[in-house]
Structure formats: structure tokens, C-alpha cells
Amino acid sequence: MRLASCSILLFFAGVARSADVAPPTGGPPPGEAMKLGERIYREGILPSGEPMMAVAMGDIPVDGRMFTCDDCHQRSGIGSVEGTVITWPTNGKELFIPRRRTGAWKPPRTEEEKRSPRRQLPPYWQQVKDVRPAYTDETLARVLRMGVDPAGRRLDRVMPRYLLNDRDMAILIHYLRNLSVVPAPGVDNTAITFATVVTEGVSAGDRKEMLSTLRAYVDAHNAQSRHEERRAKSGPFFRTERNLAYRRIRLLVWELAGPPETWRGQLEARYREEPAFALLGGLAAGSWAPIHTFCEENRIPCILPITDLPVVSESDWYTLYFSKGPYQEGESAAKYLDRVESLPPDARVVQVLRRGDQAGAVARGFEDAWGRFGRPPPVRRMLGEEEPLSGHLLEELTGSHGPAVLLLWLGPGDLPALETLGKGPDRPKYVFLSSTLLNRELSAVPEAARDRVYVTYPSILPQESGRRLDAVRGWLKSRKVPATDLEIQARIYFLGMMLAETIKHLRSEFFREYFLEGFDMMVDQDYAIAVYPRLTFGTGQRYASKGCYIVQLTKGPAPEPIRKSDWVIH
Incomplete structure (x- = not known):
């Protein structure tokens, strides 16, 4: 409980630095108003729990969750550029001051700036007019509902017009007034x-x-x-x-x-x-x-x-x-089997692993992706901490009506048992290993099994x-x-x-x-x-690496990984 309280204090200390504008009269208290406004802005959900409604392209009714404010203006409210569409800032620091024309000279604000030679510009630079005056609560409500800014200009039709009652509008405006106003902790002028x-x-x-x-x-x-x-x-x-x-x-x-x-x-x-x-x-x-x-x-x-x-x-x-780490390797194995090799819908898959964070992550990645493809869950065979992967166990797993795919999320010490894999008539068509769990010790894979073994490889290939x-x-x-x-x-x-x-x-x-x-x-x-x-x-993408190779290995004591898939398997 003490740790949770500390976390809440840390968060609201940051909010308080910017939330210095009073909430709407008769509305919720400041902290609650900020939470409700944030939900409208980021999720398109009203304080009532109902979706915000909007009109897009002039006459198309849409659910506001499809066109949330932060989709274009971003979570920070600083705006973005998409093709030829410029999305202007919606944060309190920019909305409630006049906006200069793009590229226009900004007049000096301090005495030091006024004395600076680079601020002494020709008069025609200084006479550029503002594009619009500062917003007020009333003009901001008008632009959100009708798409008309304080200068009387009509915004591009790509900007939705939001259907908000006065109370919900006041909550959203309160949030915008306090959005990205005071710089975050950890920064000063130098x-x-x-x-x-x-x-x-x-x-x-x-x-x-x-x-x-x-x-x-x-x-x-x-x-x-x-x-x-x-x-x-x-x-x-x-x-x-x-x-x-x-x-x-x-x-x-x-x-x-x-x-x-x-x-x-x-x-x-x-x-x-x-x-x-x-x-x-x-x-x-x-x-x-x-x-x-x-x-x-x-x-x-x-x-x-x-x-x-x-x-x-x-x-x-x-x-x-x-990246998503080992989880991504499991996902990629599932994508390869479903999209590249097109396994039959009833193909039996068995995963063999021991308890451990990395092996568990690979297995979860495979199971989650396999389920998204509408496939039946793979069978899990858990080995004890001291239980080896033996030839006898492999015979049990790959005997009559054995699996089409055997996923061995194990370390290099278990791989000698794969020597027997190439000898049985019911051997699986595909055997998958993880290069992360192998610590990249690819030479541990027996040569006799390499024609059936596939390895997930989440990095650039060494030869490249x-x-x-x-x-x-x-x-x-x-x-x-x-x-x-x-x-x-x-x-x-x-x-x-x-x-x-x-x-x-x-x-x-x-x-x-x-x-x-x-x-x-x-x-x-x-x-x-x-x-x-x-x-x-x-x-909003939080895993920069989107791919993982599926490779097979060349013969010899120092095998080289050979790509069997693209980096990203669609």
C-alpha cells in the first residue's frame, strides 16, 4: 500500500505542475476533471462511459473512438504531420496564445534578445500578421463543434466535428488548458x-x-x-x-x-x-x-x-x-508454420520445455499467435529441472501418430538426443529450436537432424x-x-x-x-x-524490431544459418 501511495504521489506531482487552471465551475474536482478529459482526448470515451460521437468529412456520423484527438494531435498535444495534412498543437501552451504564420519572425521577448543583432530584421519581416488570435473557451468549443477557428477560417474537413454537451466540452477544454504546459521534471535551461x-x-x-x-x-x-x-x-x-x-x-x-x-x-x-x-x-x-x-x-x-x-x-x-524478446521467436515460429508452410488445420504440435522465464516466453509467444490463427492449442510437455531430453522420451513423443511439429524450447545440453530423430519412420516433419535458448551455440545441433531442424533467429545473420x-x-x-x-x-x-x-x-x-x-x-x-x-x-509502437528469421543450418562443425523466411513474416 505504501508503494502504491508513493507512485500516485509521483504521478500527481507531475500533473499538479501543469494543472494550474481551475476546472469548470460546478464540475468535478481538478484531478477527476483531468482524468475524465484525458479519457475523452485519448480514447473518445465520455464521462458517462458512452463513446463520443462526431461527424467526419462534413456528413459522415462516426464513433469518436475511431478518430480520437491523440490519433492526430498526439498524446502530447504538440501535433503531427501526415502527408500534406498538418495537425496543429492542441496543448495549453499553444492554444491560448496567437499563432504566428509558419516561418514568421518571432519578436524578441527579453532585453537580451532585443539587443541581439540577429533580432534586428527588416520591417517587412516584422509586419507578418498572426494566423489566428488566441483561443478562448468559447472559440475553442466552436472549433471543436463546428470547425471554425477564432479568425473565422473553416478547418479542413479531415478534422472531425465533435458532438459534445456543455459539461463534457468544459471537461475537455480544462484538460487541453493543462496539457503539456510546464516542462517535465529533469530539465533546466542548460x-x-x-x-x-x-x-x-x-x-x-x-x-x-x-x-x-x-x-x-x-x-x-x-x-x-x-x-x-x-x-x-x-x-x-x-x-x-x-x-x-x-x-x-x-x-x-x-x-x-x-x-x-x-x-x-x-x-x-x-x-x-x-x-x-x-x-x-x-x-x-x-x-x-x-x-x-x-x-x-x-x-x-x-x-x-x-x-x-x-x-x-x-x-x-x-x-x-x-523487441519482444524470446516471445517474438515463438510468434515467428507460429507465423512461419501457418503462413509459409501452410500446415493442415488438424496438424498436431507439441512443445517441450522446462520451467524458466525465457522458455516460458517462447512458448507463450507461439501459443498466442497459434491461437490467433484459429489453431488448436499445442500440447505442452514440461520436463523436470533435472530431467534430460532422452532418446527414449523423443520416441514417446514421436511414436505412432506423432506430432507434425516438435517445438523444443531447450538449451544446447539437450540436443545430443536429436541424433535419434533422423532414424525413426514417424519422425516429425518440423523440429523448432530457439537460438536464444541455445545461446547461439548452433554447432550443438547434430548434423543428422539438421535437415528437419529449424531455428528461430531474432538478429541479423552473422555473415551479414x-x-x-x-x-x-x-x-x-x-x-x-x-x-x-x-x-x-x-x-x-x-x-x-x-x-x-x-x-x-x-x-x-x-x-x-x-x-x-x-x-x-x-x-x-x-x-x-x-x-x-x-x-x-x-x-504507439513499442517494439522496434518487428521480425525474426527462421533458419536452417549448413553441415560441418561451424554451421552457418541459412534464411528460410523473410525478416518479417506476414
């Missing part, structure tokens, strides 16, 4: 504070490799190699916002000790001591779930932690992962990664960081490359939701990432 999490149980080597690479990026960012702070003061006026976004980075290392159930309290204590704008990278011994939950409930972005056990969720928003890894090695060498574990170091290298652009994207809008939306708007990445063939981003 620095932005990030934290990275390392838990007890992480090896000293992994810890060193992650932190040394992350600190090398921070040092490079703070080195002023492009004179960023000078540019912010004296650069051209049309780059002012982008240049002013530059902040030095302060990196906190939050070390967590003890069992996972105590991590939440430790995180909250660290945050109270010194708030971080977001979490970067990080390593945990075991599941990332306690850190994920802390970030989700306190609305703190967590960017690309290094974990094989992420939380797999369709709705959680604040943690951006590299050379040039990309060379780029990482070169960067590490230039910063005097030994290249000791490129699996970890290449991920942090990629995180650093993406972070620089995302901070520039923020301009002066240091809001956590907008920070995450900067990653959402990135183009596909296939050059700075050496661990995956491609990473793909999109609105």
Missing part, C-alpha cells in the same frame, strides 16, 4: 537529466560494457564539437528553436539491490532524490517488469533497455523496447553484420572504449545515435510524451543498428 538502471545480478562485465558505452556517448554529446551552445545564442533565427533544444546531458546510474519485488520502492526513492526526464538503456537480472511498471505508472519514458524479458503489452506506452559492426568498433575505438561485447555495445551505440536527433526534435517542448513521439516519427533504421537487420518505428 541540462537534461537521464538515468540508467542496473540491478543486482547483472555481471560485472555486462555492467561495464553498457555503462562505458553510454558514458562515452554522453561525453561526446557534451563535448561541444559542433559548438551547440554558441549556436543556440548566435545562430540564424530560422534555426532558433532547434538550436535552443540543445542541453548538456547528466547521467544518473540507479543501482538496484535485493529481490525484484523491492526494486519499485528503490526506484521511487531515487526519483524523489533527483528526478530524471527519462531512463536510457539499462540492464536487469531477470524480467524488466518492475522497472516497466514504475515507468508506466509514473509516465516516465524508458528508452531501449537491454533485456530478454520485456513486458509484452498492446496498450502500455512509456517503454520502448528493441560485418560492415555494421565495423562502424561500431570504429566509434568505440575513437572514444577509447574496448570492444568487448558488441551485442550490448552496438545497442547502446544505436541508442546514442537516435537520442541526439530526438532531443533536437523536442525544440523547446520538453514534455515526456513528445520525447517518445520523437522516436515514433523516426524513419526505419537499417544503418546505425548492427544487431538487427532493421528497426521500425511508428505511432
Whole structure:
């Protein structure tokens, strides 16, 4: 109960920083009004629980859940661009001031700016009129209902007209007045504070490799190699916002000790001591779930932690992962069998595994995807902790009327039993293994079984990664960081490359939701990432790797994985 109370206090402390505008008269109290307004804005659900109704394209009645505000204006309210459609900001900071014409000169606000030579511009620049005056509650209600702004201009028909009564409209306007108004904790005029999490149980080597690479990026960012702070003061006026976004980075290392159930309290204590704008990278011994939950409930972005056990969720928003981990391997095996090999509907599938987080994740991934395809659940055969996969057990599993598919979510020590797999007349047509559970020890697969064995491979193939890894090695060498574990170091290298652009994207809008939306708007990445063939981003997408190869192995003592599927199996 104490931890839950701390979490609630952390969240509402952030809300209180922006919720300084009174709620509608006679309406719910401020906290409740913000929750109700947020639900209208994000989900299209009214305080009554009914869906908000709207009219699209001038005359088409639609359920407001189909066209929620944040679909276009984004969760932050800062707006977006889609093709030729520009969606303007709807946050309180921008709605209730006049909007300048795009690209127009903005007059100096401080005495220092007035003395700046770059602010002394020709008169014709200074005479550009505002596009619209500031909104009031009344004109904002009118534009939401009728699509007419304070200047009398009619908005594009792509903007729905919402059918809201006065009370619900007042709640939504109260929410918009307080949306993305005050910058998030962890940022000041000169620095932005990030934290990275390392838990007890992480090896000293992994810890060193992650932190040394992350600190090398921070040092490079703070080195002023492009004179960023000078540019912010004296650069051209049309780059002012982008240049002013530059902040030095302060990196906190939050070390967590003890069992996972105590991590939440430790995180909250660290945050109270010194708030971080977001979490970067990080390593945990075991599941990332306690850190994920802390970030989700306190609305703190967590960017690309290094974990094989992420939380797999369709709705959680604040943690951006590299992939779904082993769960994604199980999903991909199911997709391959259903979409590529087109197994008969009644094909029997057996999964063999021991208790363990990674094996359980692969099995769940397969079961969930298999069920979505309308297939009967696979049979699970659990091995005891000390029970080996023996030839006798394989004979039992693959005897008369044996399975068409055998999924062995086991480690390399169990694979010698596969020697017998090629000898029986009722051997399964497909045997699947996980390269993660094998620790990439592909040579452990007996040659006699390789014609029937398929391996899930959630990374770039080793024969295709050379040039990309060379780029990482070169960067590490230039910063005097030994290249000791490129699996970890290449991920942090990629995180650093993406972070620089995302901070520039923020301009002066240091809001956590907008920070995450900067990653959402990135183009596909296939050059700075050496661990995956491609990473793909999109609105609300929280797993950047969308694929996993299905491979078979060549003969010989050092087998090479050969692709049997595309990276993404549709």
C-alpha cells in the first residue's frame, strides 16, 4: 500500500505542475476533471462511459473512438504531420496564445534578445500578421463543434466535428488548458537529466560494457564539437528553436539491490532524490517488469533497455523496447508454420520445455499467435529441472501418430538426443529450436537432424553484420572504449545515435510524451543498428524490431544459418 501511495504521489506531482487552471465551475474536482478529459482526448470515451460521437468529412456520423484527438494531435498535444495534412498543437501552451504564420519572425521577448543583432530584421519581416488570435473557451468549443477557428477560417474537413454537451466540452477544454504546459521534471535551461538502471545480478562485465558505452556517448554529446551552445545564442533565427533544444546531458546510474519485488520502492526513492526526464538503456537480472511498471505508472519514458524479458503489452506506452524478446521467436515460429508452410488445420504440435522465464516466453509467444490463427492449442510437455531430453522420451513423443511439429524450447545440453530423430519412420516433419535458448551455440545441433531442424533467429545473420559492426568498433575505438561485447555495445551505440536527433526534435517542448513521439516519427533504421537487420518505428509502437528469421543450418562443425523466411513474416 505504501508503494502504491508513493507512485500516485509521483504521478500527481507531475500533473499538479501543469494543472494550474481551475476546472469548470460546478464540475468535478481538478484531478477527476483531468482524468475524465484525458479519457475523452485519448480514447473518445465520455464521462458517462458512452463513446463520443462526431461527424467526419462534413456528413459522415462516426464513433469518436475511431478518430480520437491523440490519433492526430498526439498524446502530447504538440501535433503531427501526415502527408500534406498538418495537425496543429492542441496543448495549453499553444492554444491560448496567437499563432504566428509558419516561418514568421518571432519578436524578441527579453532585453537580451532585443539587443541581439540577429533580432534586428527588416520591417517587412516584422509586419507578418498572426494566423489566428488566441483561443478562448468559447472559440475553442466552436472549433471543436463546428470547425471554425477564432479568425473565422473553416478547418479542413479531415478534422472531425465533435458532438459534445456543455459539461463534457468544459471537461475537455480544462484538460487541453493543462496539457503539456510546464516542462517535465529533469530539465533546466542548460541540462537534461537521464538515468540508467542496473540491478543486482547483472555481471560485472555486462555492467561495464553498457555503462562505458553510454558514458562515452554522453561525453561526446557534451563535448561541444559542433559548438551547440554558441549556436543556440548566435545562430540564424530560422534555426532558433532547434538550436535552443540543445542541453548538456547528466547521467544518473540507479543501482538496484535485493529481490525484484523491492526494486519499485528503490526506484521511487531515487526519483524523489533527483528526478530524471527519462531512463536510457539499462540492464536487469531477470524480467524488466518492475522497472516497466514504475515507468508506466509514473509516465516516465524508458528508452531501449537491454533485456530478454520485456513486458509484452498492446496498450502500455512509456517503454520502448528493441523487441519482444524470446516471445517474438515463438510468434515467428507460429507465423512461419501457418503462413509459409501452410500446415493442415488438424496438424498436431507439441512443445517441450522446462520451467524458466525465457522458455516460458517462447512458448507463450507461439501459443498466442497459434491461437490467433484459429489453431488448436499445442500440447505442452514440461520436463523436470533435472530431467534430460532422452532418446527414449523423443520416441514417446514421436511414436505412432506423432506430432507434425516438435517445438523444443531447450538449451544446447539437450540436443545430443536429436541424433535419434533422423532414424525413426514417424519422425516429425518440423523440429523448432530457439537460438536464444541455445545461446547461439548452433554447432550443438547434430548434423543428422539438421535437415528437419529449424531455428528461430531474432538478429541479423552473422555473415551479414560485418560492415555494421565495423562502424561500431570504429566509434568505440575513437572514444577509447574496448570492444568487448558488441551485442550490448552496438545497442547502446544505436541508442546514442537516435537520442541526439530526438532531443533536437523536442525544440523547446520538453514534455515526456513528445520525447517518445520523437522516436515514433523516426524513419526505419537499417544503418546505425548492427544487431538487427532493421528497426521500425511508428505511432504507439513499442517494439522496434518487428521480425525474426527462421533458419536452417549448413553441415560441418561451424554451421552457418541459412534464411528460410523473410525478416518479417506476414
